[in-house]
Amino acid sequence: MISLTNAILFLLLAPVIGGLVSGIDRKLTARMQGRVGPPILQPFYDVGKLLEKENLVVTSSQNYYILSYIVFIVVSGALFFAGGDLLLVIFAFTLAHIFLVLGAYASYSPYSFVGAERELIQIIAYEPMIILSAVGMYMVTKSFFVNEIAASELPLILYLPGVFIGFLMVFTIKLRKSPFDLSTSHHAHQELVKGVTTEFTGPNLARIEIAHWYENVFLLGFVYLFFAFNPVIAIVAIIIAYLLEILIDNTFSRVKWQFTLKSSWIVAGMMGLVNLGVLYYLAGVLV
Amino acid sequence: MIELPFLIIFPAIAAVLLLFIANETLRDAVVKIAALLIGAGTLYAFFMYFQSGLQLFSVPFEPASQIMFVLELFIALYILYVGIRCRRYLAVLLIIIQSVLLIYVESVFVMGIHPEFNLFIDQFSLIMAMIIGIIGTLICVYALRYMQTYHAHHAEITDRRRLFFFMFFVFLSAMFGLVFSNNLLWVFFFWEITTLCSFILIGYSQTKEATKNAFLALEMNLLGGVAFAGALFYLLYVDPSGQFLGIEQLLTSGYAIALVPAVLIGFAGITKAALMPFSSWLVGAMVAPTPVSALLHSSTMVKAGVYIIVRFAPVYTGTMEGLIIGLVGGFTFLLASAIAISQSNAKKVLAYSTIANLGLIVACAGVGTYKLVWAAIMLIIFHAIAKSLLFLCVGTVEHRIGSRDIEDMSGLIVRMPKIAVMMFIGIAGMFLAPFGMLISKWAAIEAFIEAQFGLIFVAILAFGGSITVLFWSKWMGKIISVIPSGEKVEDTVKKEKWFVLYLLTALTVIVCLIFPLISSALIEPFVMSVYGQTARLSQDNIMIMAMMIFLLMLMPFSLLLYRDGVKHVPAYMGGRPTTTDMRFQGSMGITRETELSNYYFEEYFGEKRLLMAGTALCFGLILLAGVLLTGVVL
Amino acid sequence: MTFLKKSPWLLHYDASSCNGCDIEVLACLTPLYDVERFGIINTGNPKHADVFVVTGGVNEQNREVIRNIYEQIPEPKVVVAVGICATSGGIFRECYNMSGGIDQLIPVDVYVPGCAARPESIIDGIVKSLEILEEKRIQMKERARQIKQGRSPGGGER
Secondary structure, three states: OOOHHHHHHHHHHHHHHHHHHHHHHHHHHHHHOOOOOOOOOHHHHHHHHHHHOOOEEOOOHHHHHHHHHHHHHHHHHHHHHHOOEHHHHHHHHHHHHHHHHHHHHHOOOHHHHHHHHHHHHHHHHHHHHHHHHHHHHHHHHOOOEHHHHHHOOOOHHHHOHHHHHHHHHHHHHHOOOOOOOOOOOOOOOHHHOOHHHOOOOHHHHHHHHHHHHHHHHHHHHHHHHHOOOOHHHHHHHHHHHHHHHHHHHHHOOOOOHHHHHHHHHHHHHHHHHHHHHHHHHHHHHHO | OOHHHHHHHHHHHHHHHHHOOOOHHHHHHHHHHHHHHHHHHHHHHHHHHOOOOOEEEOOOOOOHHHHHHHHHHHHHHHHHHHHHHOOOHHHHHHHHHHHHHHHHHHHHHHHHOOOOOOEEEOHHHHHHHHHHHHHHHHHHHHHHHHHHHHHHHOOOOOOOHHHHHHHHHHHHHHHHHHHHEOEHHHHHHHHHHHHHHHHHHHOOOOOHHHHHHHHHHHHHHHHHHHHHHHHHHHHHHHOOOOHHHEHHHHHOOOOOOOHHHHHHHHHHHHHHOOOOOOOHHHHHHHHOOHHHHHHHHHHOOHHHHHHHHHHOHHHHOOOHHHHHHHHHHHHHHHHHHHHHHOOOEHHHHHHHHHHHHHHHHHHHHHHOOHHHHHHHHHHHHHHHHHHHHHHHHHHHHHHHHOOOEHHHHOOHHHHOHHHHHHHHHHHHHHHOOOOHHHHHHHHHHHHHHHOOOHHHHHHHHHHHHHHHHHHHHHHHHHHHOOOOOOOOOOOOOOHHHHHHHHHHHHHHHHHHHHHHHHHHHHHHHHHHHHHOOOOOOOHHHHHHHHHHHHHHHHHHHHHHHOOOOOEEOOOOOOOOOEOOOOEEEOHHHOEEEOOOOOOOOHHHHOHHHHHHHHHHHHHHHHHHHHHHHHHHHO | OOHHHHOOEEEEEEOOOOOHHHHHHHHOOOOOOOHHHHOOEEEOOHHHOOEEEEEOOEEOOOHHHHHHHHHHOOOOOEEEEEOHHHHHOHHHOOOOOEEEOHHHOOOOOEEEOOOOOOHHHHHHHHHHHHHHHHHHHHHHHHHHHHHHOOOOOOOOOO
16 A cells, blocks of 8 residues: 555655755745845755754754654655555654754753744644645545545545635645744744754754755645646646745735734634535535 | 452452551552552453453352442441531532432332342453553552652641552552442442542642642532432333343443433543533642542543443444533543643643543543544553653652742753653653554544544544644653753652653553554454444554654664764854853843743633633533433433 | 855844944845845854854954854854954044954954945955855865874874
């Protein structure tokens, strides 16, 4: 049932794709702001540089948490592309993020501490919606296994439009895009310093960045599932979704955590739950 | 069948013995030997019966029921006495109602009845017995040293340790009795004993607050007791021959007659398991010494409540009443988890998390499909182990740092590294993949989708589950923060405590590794025998989770890679030069200290507001169930 | 590898500047100059930075801060003193509380004079510093190799 080839492909290709996506993202962002922007390969240069730098830590245990973070991000992503159980993937994904948060807590530094708390708020903001998405996919395809969901002929998006909108909302949080880039961000928002990543230098920061690439590819895969009935439409949908995220990123300013939490829960509740409720009701009526 | 009476009576004998032993060395010896024997007894019972499925036993000793009745009257008299003395007339009123019901039942109906089988054992009883016999006794051993330190720290509290250990072992005895009794009259007897024991143990310190909270617990549990007595009355009223007094006979009777008593007993279970609106007694019980909380929360008392509800789960399946019980559980899970976010007192966080998890178990049992019962039993096991570990860790920490506040546990990894690691494992066991609680929650989500009205529960789990992540992780974050200056204060912890803590930590991890075995050897046969079909996790997922556990165990070795060649710098403080103990020059040249504190989100997850909402909601639901039930009865 | 030269991240610190040079540093980020073309990012955190850009001179208030930030930047790192005050103390050098330029406190690799320094010259200075950064990286690697071989850095031959 589990495809090892896909897992290995993910392992090898995801950083390449993730890095390129990130490079294109930066280029497009620059163009939207009327700038030339960095080369497409800039994210790779950045990570390459970070790996060359010295590793400064406040406490050695930081290394351990970050290593665990990237390992479990990779595990959950690999499990996803191998076709594993979607809920297990989500739980492994949460586990990975808890490691990132713990790494930030470990240093006992004010900035990373605040970042860690905010990262936790983000986790509780997005987690219900992600679980509801998985549940929605199960209700349509009667399976939690990614390979079976992907192989389904049913157009999931038509059954789950509300869930998809809710998912796009948490997608923004997960990509660390404005307006929900609370815990750390790609841009020079200096009042946060760098949130959770404040106390990580050189190689550790590179690991966080690579983990982020893996994570993004995993999330794009999640978007794919909604359109899995037709791969071409799916790819187009992924591109549109990502472009939309870039547009949102450049047109909104950061909001407070209160708004993030409330709005994502309300959207999860309104869009996700109502959508599922209708499906549930229909399933009851039709049976 | 000698194992069952042994497990019930032996702790009681040990208890009486302990009541008369004042010498500390002797008490140590008796407690340890008794603990060992009880543990060995449960293991023996396990190996004798784990393959045999349901077995019913008749007790050759005729007057057992009469003795119980007499003891029950004594308990009632005692409660009457303390109730009047302390002017808690609600307790007095409840005990009078209950006694009248009971005397009526005994005198009118029972005189002529001799239920054939008073004891029984099946896989579920065995699981409960293992929890009581292993975790319960470990807590007893831990309590030895804890109470020593406790009295050294609190000179103002009268040393009533004889009573304390007496009650502990009576408690174990009653719990064994409860899970092995087939006769509901017997279950009720043991039920009342646990109520009395918890009353005395919560009020152990005899302070005003302790007495108040002890009475709160008593009153709420007596309320449940009244419902239980009502169930007995109904059963005998419907069928005076008393054949439905046996749990097994009742469950196989075809449910029509079982619904009313099942709901009444379910209500009793809700009070005992401290679901909303009765959650306040468990939170109030925190005034007791920590081993008491550990015992009440993990292996006994509240587990008695969920045990009986899970027992009756097949009756609830698909009924409106069952759904309502499930909803009470579900809302309790959601709201109690949310309240836990706003608490900084470690024991209160643990209390609310207990309430939440019991709510989840009841939600599973109330909806009561076979998959959910499987998940509920898993939850019972994992919760018992992880929660007892956490309580004992908090107790140990409290005695060393003089506080049970999570904020004061900052940097525990530096000050008490071993305890911190154990606490870390315990917390991870409560909410992280691939540990136990999460496996059960996962199974519950999958099972709820297919159940009637399951979507409500799926939503509750999705939101409640993520809330759980928040309050556990911020606690974790606190203890693993490496504070720059901290003194190690771990060395004074006694070896008995270490032994118990190590064992529980090992159990937390081992049970996660062998849970497929537990499932296939115990839970699946049980669910199979009750429902005719059973749930299990797919092989692939079990493999993946085992891999994840091994990976988690390997990761700490990566620390060895970073032993040398890593440069350490202080935390970034906005460029301000900072001393090693995190003091810095603030404006106006004043030296300030850095203090980091968690978010508590009072305004969103405040205890008062949510508790009020929960009480109203769950109270309404219970009233609704009451109305429905009256309809059925009439 | 030359990744370092392709991705220099700055940390800009205003020591006691009159804000003239600071405005010019920030001007480099605007669409007109757009230093992100060269992979340059203005970070807010010394632990992520490679190039330490200081404007203004050292005085009693900021002495410890400059030293602290400098120590928290991981190796290899370079310091660029932007503006005449940072290079020598400028018109404030005779003040009672001034110690002079940044080099009184920490080693400076590139001096960008001017009052205020123009964006072009700042970019020019930073680009110049990248050569030094690369040199330092090679030195650092060499040192690490020597430590691995069991010799104390630089002291082996003495």
